[in-house]
Amino acid sequence: MSKLNHLEEEDKRDRGDRANAAERKLSMERKPVSLPPSVSISEMEPNGNFSNHNSSRNCTIETFKREFYPTVYLIIFIWGALGNGFSIYVFLQPYKKSTSVNVFMLNLAISDLLFTTTLPFRVDYYLRGSNWIFGDLTCRIMSFSLYVNMYSSIYFLTVLSVVRFLATVHPFRLLHATSVKNAWILCGVVWIFIMASSTVLLKTGSELKGNVTLCLELNPNKVIKLKTMNHIALVVGFLLPFCTLSICYLLIIRALLKAEVPETGLRLSHRKALTTIIIALIIFLLCFLPYHILRTLHLVEWNVDRCKESLHKAVAITLALAAANSCFNPLLYYFAGENFKDRLKSALRKCHSQQTKCSFPVCVCVWLQKETRV
Template identity: 30%
Template structure:
């Protein structure tokens, strides 16, 4: 499948319309459907006259006459008034795409990713042990993917119940912030794994002082702290909105357009740049240089070199396909602020999140289970257990246990599979 076939439908939706702003600085949240708040003292939306339309136009909502006429009334739980959301948003919140396809997709991701990453974490901690930088990075990546998968039941329940959140605003804030925190932790950790492999392959001797467990641990702690700081605005802002028209409470899917602060105009582009575009450039550079070094290296067998090159390319393609659509759509909203916003861009964003969630299934397959050394290790462990089950003497068990421990000490980390 060509990359265009994956990106095409998503990017065409995003590029069709962009986010909008006004002279007074109000703007639309790029990651949610926009909801325009109208107080009870205003006329109902169905009876708006030209003076009311002028008032809405001056509010910075960017609403056209046609858009205002198809708006529906929704109730804000904390203030007397209404939200107006587009008919497009209303149909999407009730449609099969959001209430059937998205949760079903997340169910498949949950049942695949959680067992794979749980096994990977156990293998890293118990058998390989975090003694090398590559193992430390991959252990943290497995933890981030595991936490991401464990959050999916909340998203599944939300979408299956017609995009109705029943767990309260604070849990919605926590799940939303943790969802993005773990996703962008994965991005940064994948970049670090690429950097570690780059140093190990291209500068194997000069990088020994840099590639230490202490350095890797410090980098991982910094990544988690940076991701937590990055998602703090999501945690400290209200994420739930009650829609009286649909009788549902949305979580993060609808935000008040007039309440967004002007600094969001700078926050989200900086956020996407720090957590994706800079890591993307670095990761591409790392893996391109790795491929060049492997191609020029004198490897014992051609098949070994081919395997290493193919695995490197697969990791890079996975990174681009899983995370690029989400972040490009996010940035598109802030490139052209003079255009009228459309809720179709948020539909594309939700679909791109589904694609991004695949990374927590693919990561353990590429980084851990894709290693020939890991495959030999797993086969050895299960083979040893079968032999121990049929053994009848203590001496035989002791001998095999000694051989097993010796083999475990000789197992190299997955990070060295390309050397």
Template identity: 35%
Template sequence: MGYLRSPLSTKLIPSIYILVFVVGVPANIVTLWKLSSRTKSICLVIFHTNLAIADLLFCVTLPFKIAYHLNGNNWIFGEVMCRITTLIFYGNMYCSILILTCMGINRYLATVHPFTYRKLPKRNFALLMCGLVWVTVFLYMLPFAILRQEYHLVQPEITTCHDVHNTCESPSPFQFYYFTSLAFFGFLIPFVVIVYCYTTLIRKLNAQDRRWMRYIKAILLILVIFTICFAPTNIILLIHHANYYYNNRNSDCIVKFLTILTIGQTTFK
């Protein structure tokens, strides 16, 4: 429980959230304003617009997280708001992953299969892909809106939001399998798809003309940022829930801290 009172939780994390909020809100508003006036590259406009909307939704919930951490990890906004902020936090991450994957698929088709791509109704194709992403993420995030996220701790005298598990009862298999499937379908499969799309792009562009090297470097940068932003959170989520499920089935009535890495995701996005 020392983490709940540590400077990492009460000072560093809210400082990062404040920075993300101050930079992210105006940056995404400006991005949406600029995208609204663009008429070329309509597919990219649609994808970037949806990315900006997802990030903006995440940013507007940060004041609640900031107040929570600065208040010693004491949640004062109620169970409903706790569920909403948790849903939006995870929803933003997986929405971003899937939209970036859709962008990779779009670039792959445009470069590797240009004749097929020309036949596609590009605007409707991009809208359909983004629509499927939002519906998929919304359905997958429903457990965060249904399950209890707020827990009161007697020592210390605080109410946490998505930071602890109540282990008075045996761990639910649902949470373990849910987070496992979330990491698998929400990160691993999209990661494999995006790596395949961009490595195929690199091979094709490099074979065609060495002058594409700048574009190849940009692709490699996308892959690196994608990995840094999303891999740590999903790996630690998977390890945590596996450890919690297999090692705490017969534990005493305690409250267990949920260790989830969030700094990497919010810092690099």
């Protein structure tokens, strides 16, 4: 009898052990698998891309950037290189009279052309899925060139509008201040100020992570520094020039309304000044204003535990618009440049006399020649 009881107890222990083993196996199967955190990278300034590591949900816009940036940057590169390259060619044509307006426009075109030369590197970076292959120094130059171009464009457009306004309202009193020599000095001051202010961007280079090399990316720990830099750039780099441009617009409108029957020369001067300021305002409102608003909003709203994918995409789109200012500036040269159309006709006659020898494709010369006849 005791032997039978002993066998029953062993049988119960075996059944208990099997039940415990089955329970442990089931609990292991139910245990959640730890997934690597998803990466959300959005174009943030004033120091390149901003990297947000968020493990709560998939917040990446890498696919969007791979599809969006290469196409847009290629369009900006082609149009910007042709438009600004040909504009520089026209500005450098020998002409009987040189003006301070053309000096500012020439420097603006040079800034745009230098920036467009960096766009193929950005296209390659995003086509490779955010993998940089051009070295650390080239990576540092990318963000530096973008912001030097953006803020030098803002300041050149503002100075150009102010000079146009002053030359219209006080044409003789400020004749010395708007001389060609002083224009070159002022351009040098703008270049030095913008480049010196942007040197902080050269401190951030490429970073090796796994089997890829990242560029234009920032550490989330630098968000406080980013916010400070953004506030300075917002006030000094955008709001101050934008307010100055708006005041010039209002004052030139006032001057036009006060002039009851202006002389032909005065009317032409007013019209050129008004055209310059209107085109500059359009570029500000289309290219620079949306980006600065969304960049600031993104930095204020940023939180490591929250994902706002739509805002990330909006910032990326407005950054592309800011880069596209180099495509719109040639319109300013054509419609508001001093003697630009005459210089253009002279360049086209020279191009035509050389038959097929031209700095740009013959089709561009022929098309421009037809346009100037209208």
